[in-house]
Amino acid sequence: MQTLSTIGFDADDTLWQNEHFFRLTERHFTELLVDYAEPEHLAARLLDAEKRNLAHYGFGIKGFTLSMIETAIEVTDGKVPGDIIGRIVNAGREMLSHPIETLPHVHETLEALAADHTLVLITKGDLFDQERKLAQSGLGEFFDAVEIVSDKSPATYARAFSRHGDGPERAMMVGNSLRSDVIPAIEAGGWGTYVPHDLTWDYERADEPKNGSPRFFKIASLAELKPLIDRL
Incomplete structure (x- = not known):
């Protein structure tokens, strides 16, 4: 040495x-979809999507945002409202500008x-x-x-x-x-x-x-x- x-x-x-901002956004994500799934279930589904998508999107906020959108589509059987998708995209954009x-x-x-x-x-x-x-x-x-x-x-x-x-x-x-x-x-x-x-x-x-x-x-x-x- x-x-x-x-x-x-x-x-x-x-x-x-860094992780602090991911946790805040994940909490907001579960609130957006509270009518479709329990927060714990959503968190588990999102983690599965993130791991599954690492090979495609890599690490970072953009891949996280795409995984949130994918999870929202899955848990709503493709019926997620467009305004929720828009709010997920905005949440990802805000993460990219946090101080x-x-x-x-x-x-x-x-x-x-x-x-x-x-x-x-x-x-x-x-x-x-x-x-x-x-x-x-x-x-x-x-x-x-x-x-x-x-x-x-x-x-x-x-x-x-x-x-x-x-x-x-x-x-x-x-x-x-x-x-x-x-x-x-x-x-x-x-x-x-x-x-x-x-x-x-x-x-x-x-x-x-x-x-x-x-x-x-x-x-x-x-x-x-x-x-x-x-x-x-």
Whole structure:
């Protein structure tokens, strides 16, 4: 670990709030269709649609909006009123313009680490939306490179850390998703630091590495990241 040279950061719910806006929109969605299905049933149907459509639409707000429309059509047997479809579209449009709320300790942590490490932002989702959020966050100056990818796998991290650093063996990935940020980075030969967020999409849930994996770390907030790296 004395040779750690590159640190990758997830964006959504690691650097700024994201899932919070999805939850608010999902609540509004269930209210729109309350006459057709119970909220819990709608939420389950929507999650199924989202997972089913990832291969077609990818991650992000646009795919989420299309999945809401598809679910509305399904639960109403094709009889969903046009005005409800319009309100779903408007809800998705509002999500694409919500203000960016950075999480605690982000700015000072990035500033402290940027002095001695190559910082790479590795995020998945819609290209335009992720670029918008990064620009509005004011955090772009701290990153040496930005990778907006369709999904995160061991191969994704191997390529990113080889392209922008000294390979995954000298890199650490930091994020709030065990499934997307931490586990595949470790499988690529790197290190993974898990920073839990209060809200996590069900798709992103996974079990923590067992048997005291020496490449896995868990911290309560980004305030603990610089001290962790200093100790290593």
